[in-house]
Amino acid sequence: MTEPSAQAVAVTRTFGHFVAxxxxxxxxxxxxVVGLLGAxxxxxxxxxxxxxxxxxxxxxxxxxxxxPPSRSTRRRIGYVPQGLGLYDDxxxxxNLAFSAxxxxxxxxxxxxxxxxxxxxxxxxGSLPLGIQRTAAFxxxxxxxxxxxxxxxxxxxxxxxxxxRLWETVADAATxxxxxxxxxxxxxxxxxxxxxxxxxxxxxVARGTIPEIVGDAQVSVVESAAWxxxxxxxxxxxxxxxxxxxxxxxxxxxxxxxRRALGDLSATVTSAPATLEERFFELTLSADTTxxxx
Amino acid sequence: MxxxxxxxxxxxxxxxxCVRFGSTLALDHVWFRAEPxxxxxxxxxxxxxxxxxxxxxxxxxxxxxxxVRRPARLATGYxxxxxxxYPDxxxxxNLAFRAxxxxVPPETARQRxxxxxxxxxxxxxxGRLAGQLSGGMRQKLGVxxxxxxxxxxxxxxxxxxxxxxxxxxxxxxxxxxxxxxxxAVVLATSYLDEAERAHHVLVLDAGSELxxxxxxxxxxxxxxxxxxxxxxxxxxxxRRAWRREGHWRVWDPGAGDGGAVRPDLxxxxxxxxxxxxxxxxxxxxxxx
Numbered sequence: 001m002t003e004p005s006a007q008a009v010a011v012t013r014t015f016g017h018f019v020a021x022x023x024x025x026x027x028x029x030x031x032x033v034v035g036l037l038g039a040x041x042x043x044x045x046x047x048x049x050x051x052x053x054x055x056x057x058x059x060x061x062x063x064x065x066x067x068p069p070s071r072s073t074r075r076r077i078g079y080v081p082q083g084l085g086l087y088d089d090x091x092x093x094x095n096l097a098f099s100a101x102x103x104x105x106x107x108x109x110x111x112x113x114x115x116x117x118x119x120x121x122x123x124x125g126s127l128p129l130g131i132q133r134t135a136a137f138x139x140x141x142x143x144x145x146x147x148x149x150x151x152x153x154x155x156x157x158x159x160x161x162x163x164r165l166w167e168t169v170a171d172a173a174t175x176x177x178x179x180x181x182x183x184x185x186x187x188x189x190x191x192x193x194x195x196x197x198x199x200x201x202x203x204v205a206r207g208t209i210p211e212i213v214g215d216a217q218v219s220v221v222e223s224a225a226w227x228x229x230x231x232x233x234x235x236x237x238x239x240x241x242x243x244x245x246x247x248x249x250x251x252x253x254x255x256x257x258r259r260a261l262g263d264l265s266a267t268v269t270s271a272p273a274t275l276e277e278r279f280f281e282l283t284l285s286a287d288t289t290x291x292x293x
Numbered sequence: 294m295x296x297x298x299x300x301x302x303x304x305x306x307x308x309x310x311c312v313r314f315g316s317t318l319a320l321d322h323v324w325f326r327a328e329p330x331x332x333x334x335x336x337x338x339x340x341x342x343x344x345x346x347x348x349x350x351x352x353x354x355x356x357x358x359x360x361v362r363r364p365a366r367l368a369t370g371y372x373x374x375x376x377x378x379y380p381d382x383x384x385x386x387n388l389a390f391r392a393x394x395x396x397v398p399p400e401t402a403r404q405r406x407x408x409x410x411x412x413x414x415x416x417x418x419x420g421r422l423a424g425q426l427s428g429g430m431r432q433k434l435g436v437x438x439x440x441x442x443x444x445x446x447x448x449x450x451x452x453x454x455x456x457x458x459x460x461x462x463x464x465x466x467x468x469x470x471x472x473x474x475x476x477a478v479v480l481a482t483s484y485l486d487e488a489e490r491a492h493h494v495l496v497l498d499a500g501s502e503l504x505x506x507x508x509x510x511x512x513x514x515x516x517x518x519x520x521x522x523x524x525x526x527x528x529x530x531x532r533r534a535w536r537r538e539g540h541w542r543v544w545d546p547g548a549g550d551g552g553a554v555r556p557d558l559x560x561x562x563x564x565x566x567x568x569x570x571x572x573x574x575x576x577x578x579x580x581x
Contacts, residue, residue, distance in 0.1 A: 039459040040429060158483060158566065159485055159562050159566065160535065161338055163537060163563060166537075184455070190537070191537075226473070230469055230473045234466075234470075239466055240469075241465060244492060245492070276486075280458070
C-alpha cells in the first residue's frame with residue numbers, strides 16, 4: 001500500500017475560542033480526486049492551509065507523503081488558490097519561469113503549454129479569466145507535483161472551458177497525483193472519485209455521491225399556480241427551491257406539504273434528493289447541533 | 294429606445310441588438326425576451342457578453358444598433374457584477390439610500406426592508422457595515438436593494454458567483470419571490486445547474502447566441518448524438534470529446550448509432566460550443 005499523498009489525523013485548529021477545524025480525518029491517496037464541499041465558514045480553507053503546512057494544527061497530525069509538512073514536501077505540491085496566485089504584471093511565460101525557478105524545476109517546466117502560446121507576451125492582468133485559469137493550472141502543474149490542491153478552480157468559466165480544466169485535473173490524477181479540490185458547485189462534485197463534506201468545522205459525510213445521498217427524499221410540487229404555491233409554502237415555514245415551474249421542498253414529507261397548500265391545486269410527489277439537497281440537510285443539522293460563534 | 298406606456302404584463306428584452314466597443318463586437322445581433330413572473334438566465338463564460346447584455350437591459354448602456362425594450366428607469370432594479378452595495382454604509386443605510394433614490398415612501402420602505410431582511414436572514418445585522426458582511430450576505434443585500442422598490446424588471450449580474458450553496462439557496466428564495474410577485478427577473482450566471490432552474494435560458498458565446506429557449510428546448514435542439522466511453526477516443530473524434538463525471542462524452546454530429554446517451558443542458562451547451570469551435574467561428578474569442 002502506497003503512502004497517502006495527504007493525510008489529516010484527528011486534526012483540530014482553534015483561533016482563540018473558535019474551533020475552525022474540529023477532529024478532522026481526511027486522506028487523499030495517489031491517483032484519486034477528492035472533493036471537499038462545505039458552506040462558507042465550514043472550515044475548508046483552514047483545512048487546506050493546514051494540509052499545505054501554512055498553519056500548524058492545535059491538535060492531531062498532518063502528514064504529506066508520510067512525513068510532517070516541510071519545505072521538501074512543499075516542492076511536491078501544486079496549489080491553485082481561489083485568487084489564482086499569478087502576478088498580474090508578468091506575462092504567462094514570465095509567471096511560469098518564475099515559478100519553475102522557485103521550485104527548482106529547470107527550464108523544461110517553464111515552457112509554455114500550447115493553449116497559452118498566443119498569449120505568451122500579454123501580461124496576465126489583461127487576459128480573459130479563462131486564460132488566466134489555464135495559466136494558473138499550468139503553473140501549478142509545471143513541476144509535476146504529487147499532490148494537487150485546487151481551491152474553487154473553475155469559478156466564472158464557461159462549460160466547455162470548464163470541461164477542459166477538469167481534463168487537466170484528471171490527467172494529473174491518471175499520472176499518479178493525489179488531487180484535493182474544493183467547489184461550491186455540486187455539478188463538479190461528479191468529477192471527483194470521493195467527497196468529503198464539512199460543516200461547522202467537522203466532517204459530516206464522506207464517500208461517493210450515491211453513498212452520501214443514500215435514500216434521502218424531497219417533496220416535489222407541480223402546479224399551474226407556482227407563485228401561489230411558493231407563497232403558501234413560505235408562509236408555512238417550508239422554503240421551496242424553484243426549478244423551472246416545479247418546486248422542490250427538502251426536509252418535508254409530501255403530506256406535510258399538502259397540508260401547507262390547503263385548497264391550492266397542485267400535484268405533490270416524492271423524489272430522490274440531489275446531492276445539493278442532501279448537502280443542505282447535512283449542513284443545516286450540523287449548524288443547529290452546534291452553537292454558532 | 295424605451296417603449297413608454299407598455300403595460301407591465303408586456304415583455305422586456307432586446308431585438309437584434311449589437312454593441313461595439315472599438316473593434317470588438319461585444320454583442321452580435323442578440324434577441325432576448327424576459328417575461329413578467331419568470332426567471333430568465335443569461336449564461337456564458339468570461340467575455341461572452343453577459344454583462345453587456347444586462348447593462349443594455351438595465352439602461353446603463355445604449356446599444357450600437359437594434360432595440361432594447363425596458364421599463365422606465367424607476368421600474369428597473371439592477372445589481373451590477375461584484376458591487377451594488379456601498380461598503381461604508383450599514384445594511385439599513387444602504388436600503389434607506391436605495392429607497393430614497395427610487396422614491397419609495399418611507400413607511401413602505403421600512404416595512405418592505407424589514408420583510409426582505411428577515412426573509413434573507415439579515416435582520417440581525419442591520420447595523421453592520423456592508424463592507425464587513427460575508428460574500429453571501431453582501432450579495433443578498435445587493436439583491437434586496439435591487440428589488441426593494443418592486444421593479445417590473447429585475448436585472449441581476451452574477452448574483453451567486455463565488456457564493457456558497459447555503460447562501461445561494463437564500464438568494465434563490467429572494468429571486469423566486471420577486472418572480473412570484475410578478476417581476477421579470479434576468480440573471481447572469483456561468484453555471485448551468487443554476488440556469489436549468491430558470492424558465493428561459495440564453496447561452497452567449499463571444500457575443501452571440503449559442504442556444505436559447507427552455508432547458509428542455511435547448512436539449513431537444515441538440516444536433517447529432519452522444520456516446521460515453523471510458524477513455525478518450527483517438528484521432529479526430531478526440532476533438533469532439535470531453536470529460537464528464539469520470540467518463541468521456543463523444544459527440545457525433547451525424548445520426549450515430551447505438552450506445553447513445555440522453556443529453557442534458559450541460560451536454561447540449563457543451564456540444565453547441567464544440568460545434569462552433571470546430572467550425573472555426575469561435576476562434577476569435579477575445580472579448581475586450
